[in-house]
Amino acid sequence: GCYGVARLMASATQELRTVVFATVSQKAIRRVGLQVFQHVNALPLRFHLDRNTGQLSRIVDRGSRSINYLVSMTLFNVIPTSFEIGLVTTILFTKFGPAHAAAALGTVAAYIVYTVKVTSMRIPIR
Numbered sequence: 001g002c003y004g005v006a007r008l009m010a011s012a013t014q015e016l017r018t019v020v021f022a023t024v025s026q027k028a029i030r031r032v033g034l035q036v037f038q039h040v041n042a043l044p045l046r047f048h049l050d051r052n053t054g055q056l057s058r059i060v061d062r063g064s065r066s067i068n069y070l071v072s073m074t075l076f077n078v079i080p081t082s083f084e085i086g087l088v089t090t091i092l093f094t095k096f097g098p099a100h101a102a103a104a105l106g107t108v109a110a111y112i113v114y115t116v117k118v119t120s121m122r123i124p125i126r
Contacts, residue, residue: 017076025071029064036060 040056085108093101 021072021075025068028071029067032067033060033064036063 085105089101089105092104
């Protein structure tokens with residue numbers, strides 16, 4: 001009963017999120033792609049004669065995918081996680097005092113610093 005309704009609502013919400021995100025993301029990618037196209041067309045003829053057009057196309061495609069990834073990460077990971085951290089910190093502060101809230105924030109900050117350092121160490125290895 002309730003479990004089925006909850007699963008249906010979760011699935012419907014996920015689909016709605018995908019539709020809304022696709023619309024917003026595609027508009028942003030289209031706008032940036034148009035600006036890049038206009039910029040490349042405004043470049044001097046010598047630039048076009050000296051460049052491999054396939055390489056330029058791959059770079060533009062990679063940029064478009066990067067925009068999609070950044071928007072997706074920001075909307076669905078960074079913003080909700082930041083909101084959740086703020087909410088939990090507020091609850092800890094009001095229920096248990098500033099020491100517990102500071103401990104939670106300190107733990108999250110230490111995790112972020114650790115993750116950034118380890119990731120930056122691994123990037124050259126790839």
